[in-house]
Amino acid sequence: MALSARNNLSGTIRSVTMDEVMAEVVIELDGGETVTSTITRGSADRLDLAEGDEVSAVIKASEVMVNKD
Amino acid sequence: MALSARNNLSGTIRSVTMDEVMAEVVIELDGGETVTSTITRGSADRLDLAEGDEVSAVIKASEVMVNKD
Amino acid sequence: MALSARNNLSGTIRSVTMDEVMAEVVIELDGGETVTSTITRGSADRLDLAEGDEVSAVIKASEVMVNKD
Amino acid sequence: MALSARNNLSGTIRSVTMDEVMAEVVIELDGGETVTSTITRGSADRLDLAEGDEVSAVIKASEVMVNKD
Amino acid sequence: MALSARNNLSGTIRSVTMDEVMAEVVIELDGGETVTSTITRGSADRLDLAEGDEVSAVIKASEVMVNKD
Amino acid sequence: MALSARNNLSGTIRSVTMDEVMAEVVIELDGGETVTSTITRGSADRLDLAEGDEVSAVIKASEVMVNKD
Structure with a gap:
């Protein structure tokens, strides 16, 4: 990807x-964790x-x- | 966690x-992907x-x- | 709190x-000012x-x- | 203020x-709490x-x- | 403007x-492009x-x- | 572009x-205005x-x- 955003986590949409x-989009990452996005x-x-x-899921580093617990 | 942020991905710091x-913090998620944070x-x-x-790595859903390719 | 977010302003919820x-959450800070959050x-x-x-109310410094008037 | 940002907390700069x-700007709010901003x-x-x-300190509600502990 | 936000693009509201x-606000910039804002x-x-x-349309640089294609 | 971000303003880099x-990147939009980005x-x-x-310049609507003056 040619976008400056550093974070790009692939997965599958579980709900919209x-x-x-x-809209709220829930994505299950390939690694098993869940990411929620509002767009x-x-x-x-x-x-x-x-x-x-x-x-x-694309996320700017900032x-x-x-x-840290 | 009692914080409203929906996304909470656990991992290990690879560099600061x-x-x-x-500061830039690079985190390797337990699922194998890498997340970069600037704080x-x-x-x-x-x-x-x-x-x-x-x-x-904690990320607000917004x-x-x-x-989607 | 062990979260990197620098800003943590305590108060009382006035409306949801x-x-x-x-959801929109209106918080009256202990210092008297009002902060509005959408989550x-x-x-x-x-x-x-x-x-x-x-x-x-938790807010990342960025x-x-x-x-300045 | 004619800006849509909902949050506008007045204070005094303590360090730049x-x-x-x-740049990191530390602001002491009139209510006594401290807010840190990076611009x-x-x-x-x-x-x-x-x-x-x-x-x-001006902050968009999103x-x-x-x-909540 | 006395606000630290670096980006300030003037235009005309096309829809709310x-x-x-x-609320979603669509702004047609004076230069012809369209910017969408949610507030x-x-x-x-x-x-x-x-x-x-x-x-x-006011946007923090961060x-x-x-x-870049 | 297949990215959910609503705003996509084309231009030319004037400084890095x-x-x-x-890094701070200053972009002159095709419409003549200037946008500053920190990445x-x-x-x-x-x-x-x-x-x-x-x-x-790519910007999430949120x-x-x-x-409005």
């Missing part, structure tokens, strides 16, 4: 929930996102926090 | 690089982050995009 | 408004957020802008 | 630390930010998480 | 769509945003990614 | 400034970003605020 404005409904429609789609 | 203001150097110092630490 | 996907409805449900709850 | 690219050095220079300046 | 919590419905109401309004 | 961790130095190196490159 929509409001008028927003606009317009983007979910444009990409025709549906359960079972192979996608990736948006990732670190937790 | 620091500037005067910012303040102040936070990296406060949490005493170092290679080998068990941590998690910061996650979806890519 | 929900859509199908998103997923899923997180608001999981944390069982309600008026009167003692919570904190998300804070500065205004 | 700079790199080549980034570009270019913005810190343009606004001529310095210790003692009266400023406000960037605020909620923690 | 609202949910209970969120709280509360902010859209407070600013009384409507089609035809002259506004600007939120801008770069794509 | 680097620290150890971060990791690692991404700037990986994409080999340099003055004169044709790129686009990161765009609206200002």
